[in-house]
Amino acid sequence: MRTTLPVQAAPRVQQPSNGDHFVIVIDPGHGGENEGTIENGFLEKSMTMLTAQAMYEELCHYDDLEVYLTRTTDVYLPLKERAEYAAGVKADFLFSIHYNASVDHDLFGSEVWISSFPPYNAYGYQFGYTQMLTMRQMGLYLRGIKTKLNDRGTDYYGIIRESTELGLPAVIIEHCHVDEERDYPFCDSEEELVAFGKADALSVAKYLGLSSQELGVDYSSYAEELPEVNKGARVPSTIKDETEPEVCELELLDTDYDNGILKLKLSAADYDSPLIYYQSSYDGGQTFGPLQPWPDCDVLENTYTDTFTFFMEIPSGVQPMVMVRVYNLFDVFTDSNFIDIPYSFKYGEELQPQKTVEEKAGEPAEEAKSNLPGTTTFMPQSPEQPVKEEGVRFSNFIKLCLIIAAILLVTVMLSQMIYYNRRRRKRRQRRKAEGASKNHPR
Ligand SMILES: [Zn+2]
Structure with a gap:
């Protein structure tokens, strides 16, 4: 089943308030x-500064735009003051x-949080949609454009709440x-954080329909690409889906006993929001493999594949109780039925990590082996790894040198001792022969 909301070409609903x-x-x-x-x-506060400054610098190249930063140094700034500053510069x-x-x-992926209230919801959605396309272009998984309310029924996130209260x-x-x-x-380097800033600037330029003579770009007709929204209403897909995915059924299609591989079919659906992740368990839901991106999930079109097959590897010696957990756009999950297999798999010796075959194909085998069952082990690809190995090799070499030096020293000392002993003995024998007494007075 696919749920599709019609998205038609429409202009930007927000107009400049400064003429x-x-x-x-x-x-x-x-x-x-x-x-x-x-x-x-x-450290997030430093990362955001690098990205924000790159975004600022990029946007300074555009015509007919005034750009400000709420902070340029590492200072604490209350959310209310940030909003007031922005309102102050109109x-x-x-x-x-x-x-x-x-x-x-x-969790993994990119998302945009917007206000729940008109017209800010519509403005936020049209910008968020542009930003999501930019993030997808960069290769990120999309987690959508969403709203969240607090207990008082106002926007949960302070900066959104404080700003919209001032009409911003x-x-x-x-x-x-x-x-x-x-x-x-x-995000693991300064260049990546700067690239995010430039990408954000591109989204802003497209959303606002800016042009830059300096950069030779013109996004004045980009508004046609924006999704249609009603300025006076909430975009339905942005409203928090409080209910669990309604359907989640798991079916065993095939069993490969020799290699411990199960072929499974998952049928799942959420009537309110798209499904974005799933994860599988072979121990009845006590532990899970890493979250997997949902096949053909498009959070912008609200579509996803509702039935697909996947493979699951079962460690040797384990009697599997298989199940799957599925997550909707708002990370609300539901569990599938259990598939109880009444005997354990016996094929190699080593306990293999809990994973799906798609994941196995995408990752180096060495890294996968370091995962414990049902856990996601975070192994950043450290650029220092080879240097560290070199360091280990070098320190071993030094140790070996020290040991050889010590052996040489001991050998030299021993041979010297033997030499002197022999000389002393010869001298004593000579003295004895000369009739000299041991306590010869001087
Ligand atoms: Zn933050």
């Missing part, structure tokens, strides 16, 4: 004592720059997850 030109504010998330995500050597839009991490370090549209750009190996290559 003939737009004013925007870029907000590098966090700062000062508010450090943001700290994972795996990443901004049309505030873009808050962020990097993400998840509690279980298992605001979005949060969560570029990627710094704690997941599939997103890691997109």
Whole structure:
């Protein structure tokens, strides 16, 4: 089953509030004592600054645009003050720059958070859609354009809430997850963080229909590419789907006992939002393999494949109780039925990691072997690895040299001792022969 919302060419619903030109504010998330995500050597407050400054510099090349930054140094700045600053310069839009991490370090992909309320929801959606296309172009997995409410029924994220309360549209750009190996290559260097800033600038230029004589680009007709929205209503796909995916059925198609491979068919559906991840378990849901991207998932078109087959590797010696967990756009999950296999698989000796075959094909075997069953082991491709190995080899060489030197020293000392003993004995014998007494007085 495919659910499709019609997306037609429509103009941008937001118009400049300053007459003939737009004013925007870029907000590098966090700062000062508010450090943001700290994972795996990443520090969010510094990452956001690099990206925001690159975005700022790129946008300065465009005509008829005023650009500001909420902070240019590592200072703590309350969200309310950021919003007030933006309102003070009469901004049309505030873009808050962020990097993400998840509690279980298992999520990956790019997302945009927007206001739940008209007309900011419509503005945010049209920008978010443009930004998602840019992120997809860069190779990132898409987690969509979403809203979140707090207990009071207002926007959950402070920067969006504080801005819209002042009549200012605001979005949060969560570029990627710094704690997941599939997103890691997109943010592991300064160049990557700058590339995100340039990409964000491109999205802004397209969304606002800017042109730059300096860069030789003109996006004034890009508005035709924007999805159709109703300024006075919420875009349905952005409203939080509180309910679990409605359908999730697992079927065993084939069993390869010699290699411990199961061929499974998964049929799943969510009537409100697309399915974006699945993960499998062979121990009845106690542990899971890494999250997998959903086949043919398109969060912008709200489409995904509802039935597909996949392969699962079962470690030798394990009697599998197989099941699958599926996640919708808002990370709400549901579990499949269990498939109980009444005997254990016996084929090699080693306990293999819990994984699907698609994953196996995409990753080096060595890395997969380091995974424990049901866990995602984060192994960043450290560029220092070869240097470290060289270092180990060099220190072993030094040790060997020291040992050889010690042996040589001992040998020399021993031979000297033997030599002197022999000389002393000869002297004594000579003295004896000369009739000299031992205590010869001087
Ligand atoms: Zn953040």
